[in-house]
Amino acid sequence: MLSEAIDSLEIKENGIYVDLTFGGGGHSKEILKRINDDGRLIAFDQDKSAIKNKIDDNRVMLLKQNFIYLEQNLKYLKISKVDGILADLGVSSFQFDSIDRGFSYENDSILDMRMNQESSIDAMEILNNYSEADLANLFFNYSDLTNSRKIAKSIVEKRKTKKIKSSNNLNETLSEFINPGYENKFLARVYQAIRIEVNQEIKNLKKLLNQLPNLLNQNGLVSIITYHSVEDRLVKRFFKNNCFENEPVKDDFGNKILSIKPKYNFIKPSELEIKNNPRARSAKLRTAVKL
Numbered sequence: 001m002l003s004e005a006i007d008s009l010e011i012k013e014n015g016i017y018v019d020l021t022f023g024g025g026g027h028s029k030e031i032l033k034r035i036n037d038d039g040r041l042i043a044f045d046q047d048k049s050a051i052k053n054k055i056d057d058n059r060v061m062l063l064k065q066n067f068i069y070l071e072q073n074l075k076y077l078k079i080s081k082v083d084g085i086l087a088d089l090g091v092s093s094f095q096f097d098s099i100d101r102g103f104s105y106e107n108d109s110i111l112d113m114r115m116n117q118e119s120s121i122d123a124m125e126i127l128n129n130y131s132e133a134d135l136a137n138l139f140f141n142y143s144d145l146t147n148s149r150k151i152a153k154s155i156v157e158k159r160k161t162k163k164i165k166s167s168n169n170l171n172e173t174l175s176e177f178i179n180p181g182y183e184n185k186f187l188a189r190v191y192q193a194i195r196i197e198v199n200q201e202i203k204n205l206k207k208l209l210n211q212l213p214n215l216l217n218q219n220g221l222v223s224i225i226t227y228h229s230v231e232d233r234l235v236k237r238f239f240k241n242n243c244f245e246n247e248p249v250k251d252d253f254g255n256k257i258l259s260i261k262p263k264y265n266f267i268k269p270s271e272l273e274i275k276n277n278p279r280a281r282s283a284k285l286r287t288a289v290k291l
Helices: 002-008 026-034 067-076 093-097 123-129 132-143 148-159 167-177 183-199 201-215 229-241 271-276 278-282
Strands: 016-019 040-044 060-063 082-088 216-226 260-262 284-290
Touching (some): 002 026, 002 082, 002 216, 026 040, 026 082, 040 067, 067 201, 132 148, 132 229, 167 183, 201 216, 229 260, 229 284
Parallel strands (some): 040 060
Antiparallel strands (some): 216 284
């Protein structure tokens, strides 16, 4: 949803914008096309492979940082407010397709899954050292797997005799839970849960969302593309309530205390885009505006 995401920001030619997930630089390049020489773009990515895609343009600054440090870096750059913020969550195609990164269940690779390759904990560490209870919790909380306890028990039993090092090791361990015709869907959810834990994605998303209302100019826009229900529920609820509860904070008169609100419900990719890029099928674009 490249065009939809950029259009949602309603870019001002002289505005200041943030691309929180630089990746291959696709979104950043489109933003740069729409700002003039007075405009600025601050981009973030914690993956050293993405930093290699740096754009040679004096209007953009690419920071090798996790986006949870957004506010801290803007303060350092003496930027108090911005006009738009964009985040494309999840794993980039480059990361999925790089066998040595261990994100995919389709190739036999070492279980890594770190977006920041300098992080100390990888997928292998989690699978071989987390307790049965902790494994069950992450499969349930991060992928809505109702048989999470059985999956965790099987992993703990199998690792007693053989360390789970590769995707083939893990897929073999999970084989008893796979129903014919649903292999990909089931494995994708298991790998998603592990990846979220490795990269602390949900905790980091909450940290990011809490920063947003204070960093946008009035009528500024934030757009976030989500790829699974766990992160989408967080974004949806925060845009609606400005918190992670079912109800927003209210004043003494019962009025909602809101700093941002949804601009619309959400946008999904077109059938043509899904055909050309099947990974986009679960994507949702949500946009909120600063009040």
